[in-house]
Amino acid sequence: MMTTPRPHDLLWLTDRDALEGMTEEWVASQWRPALPVVVRRDVNREGRIPVGVRGMRRDQRAGGWANAAKVKRVVSPEALASHDVLVNSPFVSMPPVQGAIQLALREWPWVWGITGSVGYALATEVPVLHADSDLDLLIRCPERVAREALAEWQQIIGRLLCRADTQIETPRGAFALAEWLREGRVLLKTSGGPQLVSDPWAFEGEA
Numbered sequence: 747m748m749t750t751p752r753p754h755d756l757l758w759l760t761d762r763d764a765l766e767g768m769t770e771e772w773v774a775s776q777w778r779p780a781l782p783v784v785v786r787r788d789v790n791r792e793g794r795i796p797v798g799v800r801g802m803r804r805d806q807r808a809g810g811w812a813n814a815a816k817v818k819r820v821v822s823p824e825a826l827a828s829h830d831v832l833v834n835s836p837f838v839s840m841p842p843v844q845g846a847i848q849l850a851l852r853e854w855p856w857v858w859g860i861t862g863s864v865g866y867a868l869a870t871e872v873p874v875l876h877a878d879s880d881l882d883l884l885i886r887c888p889e890r891v892a893r894e895a896l897a898e899w900q901q902i903i904g905r906l907l908c909r910a911d912t913q914i915e916t917p918r919g920a921f922a923l924a925e926w927l928r929e930g931r932v933l934l935k936t937s938g939g940p941q942l943v944s945d946p947w948a949f950e951g952e953a
Contacts, residue, residue, distance in 0.1 A: 751795055753920065754861045754884055756782035756821045756869050757812060764816035768799060770808040776801050782821070782869060783812060784861075787920070789937050790814075800866055802874065823859025823884045826868045835868050842881040843868070845906035849883075852902075855895065859884045861913070881910040888917055890947045897927055916946045 751757055759765060759779050777783075777799050786809055788796035794811040801807070825831070829850040837843050842864045849858070860868060862882030863875045883903070885896075896914070900923055903910040912923040919936035921943075926932040931944045 751785045751817070751820055752822070753785050753787045753915070754823050754859070754865075755785045756866070757785060757795070757797060757817050758782050758819040758821075759812055760816040760818050764813045765797070765799070765810060766794065766813065767810035768808045770806075772801050772806055773799050773808050776806070781872070782819075782866075784866075787935055787937055800863075800874065821869050823861045823865055824857050824886070826860045826865050827858055831868060836871055837864075837867055837873075837875060840875065840877055840879070841906075841908040842875060842879050842910075845881050845903070845908045845910060848906060849903070854899070856891065857886045859886075879908070881906065881908050883910060883912040884915060884920075885912060885923075886915045887947075893927070896923055900924060900927055914946065918943075918946060918949060921946050 761779055765777070765783065783797040783799050786796040786798050790796065793814045795814050795817070797810060797812045799808045799810070827846060827850055829847065832838065832843055832847045832850055835843055846860055846864065859865070860882065861884050863879050864881055867873065867875045899912070903912065913920045914923050914926070919934045921932040921934045926946065931942060932946060934941045934943045934946050
């Protein structure tokens with residue numbers, strides 16, 4: 747494979763046999779290799795990638811595993827935040843995509859991307875979003891970022907035409923930006939489970 751898939755990446759698989767561990771009946775009828783699966787946050791076991799399948803309904807989510815040798819294409823959330831992708835989308839008139847376009851027109855000191863239903867729709871052109879859909883955003887922050895800079899981002903997304911939520915990805919895991927700015931402590935999602943932390947960038951044992 748070209749790169750190691752990261753949480754929220756979309757993967758296209760070579761065939762149905764590449765998907766393992768999913769017993770939900772709707773998966774067999776709704777998922778096909780032409781549709782991507784999304785990388786979950788879990789421990790990669792025996793060359794398998796933790797993935798999830800999205801159905802047409804909000805309650806249709808299934809978790810399982812994908813054979814890493816059978817991944818033929820990877821699309822990152824960052825690729826979906828491209829201005830060209832957004833303006834050429836069939837969903838360009840919808841408020842969540844319009845909000846993403848506003849963000850794409852600005853320069854930011856970090857790499858950001860689009861996840862959730864908006865990201866899935868942009869990648870597949872499957873109409874899983876609507877005018878009231880949330881815009882789920884992801885910022886990769888491998889190094890510590892000033893709280894003030896992230897607070898400015900939060901103020902700007904609060905003025906978009908849609909509801910927007912941001913997950914910050916650190917080397918330790920991911921956390922909800924709004925919660926961290928509001929509480930000072932946050933539930934950090936890690937491969938080993940959630941952890942309540944005040945510093946999402948500090949590894950255990952660091953001051």
